[in-house]
Amino acid sequence: MMGAAMGRPLDGVKVLAVENFVAGPFCSMWLADAGAEVVKVESPGQGDFSRSTSPTRDDGEGVPQGLSFLRTNRNKKSVTLDLKQPEGQALFRELAVKADILVENLRPGVMERLGIDYNALREINPGLIYVAVSGFGQKDLLPSPFKDNPAFDIVGQAMSGLMYRPEREGDRPTYLGFSLADLEGGILGAYGAMLALIQRGRTGKGQLVDISLYDASLILNEISVAMFSVLGTAPKPGLHAVTAPFGTYRARDGYIVIAVLGEHIWQRFCEVIGRADLVGDPRFRDGITRQANNAVLNELIEAWLASYSRADAVSLLVKGGVPASIVQDVGDLFHCPHVAARNMLMQFDDPVWGKVSIAGNPVKMSAVPEAEASLPPRLGEHTESVLHDWLGMDSDRIGELRARAVV
Known part of the structure; x- marks a missing residue:
């Protein structure tokens, strides 16, 4: 395999993760996929x-095993450590001395109360890169007035304006139906860690990387922000802010998407549907005027589509240079040739759930082998090996810690 002899970009990098649910685990999973040794510290x-x-x-054995855990914890090790005990905190600090990166997504203030926050750990490891993912950010950098509020993914979606973007009935905002803020927060956490790792290579010093789920959601609403700043109005729900046709349209056997952005593509589109006369129509002069006359445009498009299957319509549009595709549901992904070719399902x-498919790694690199799909760790599976390898601890000492429920 191309790149197999090159190893992975983060080989040799040690990561400690104190994390729950999605945002933190997603961040550290990206680091693990890239070759980092990720040690997940769990209670x-x-x-x-x-x-x-x-x-x-x-x-x-009477222990419930959640399907959600399998989504974001591949390629990691699990160590159990009671961080509420002083001895557990002391051991964590010893591990942090050996770490290059720490990832945590606990509620702001929790790590500080435990004595293992960034300010405490940088005293013993000045090179540590400390990635904190939270609803509204930490108190150290640009503190938010909401910094103490609890938050899940949906809060980021709500406060960023994203819940007003999808098409919907009435004026009720719409949850997007997946953990968008968490996933974006995790991606940005991994990106920030890489920037800090590069800078540490120049300065020798680590730093705090502060990721807010609100911020992570807001950047995805960027086109609406720009348009509102100039026009004072938000785009209509479900519609592109500056162009049309751009959305879902019904063919004979279901839905397709058509994406016309720019007048050169509008001209191609008109030629494909056999309506070259629309190019000079003042109602459709540019993206903004087409959007204003979207209802009329939709009728024209769906009248054309009524005689075509999804596959035939998409074939004509793509052949004519117009971005288009069928609209797939999740079940279609398991039969999609692109997904198979790109290894996008792992x-x-x-042992509990049987065969489980999860989303793969979309970062493809010529000198890096494809990320593996090793099973997420059992709780505490690597406690002994990590304490031995990182801290030189022998079995007797680990046994003593187990007897006192420290690990």
């Missing part, structure tokens, strides 16, 4: 809350 007996979040299945053979 004994409980672990990441997503281990017990429904849907769950009994593992045969599969686990999990």
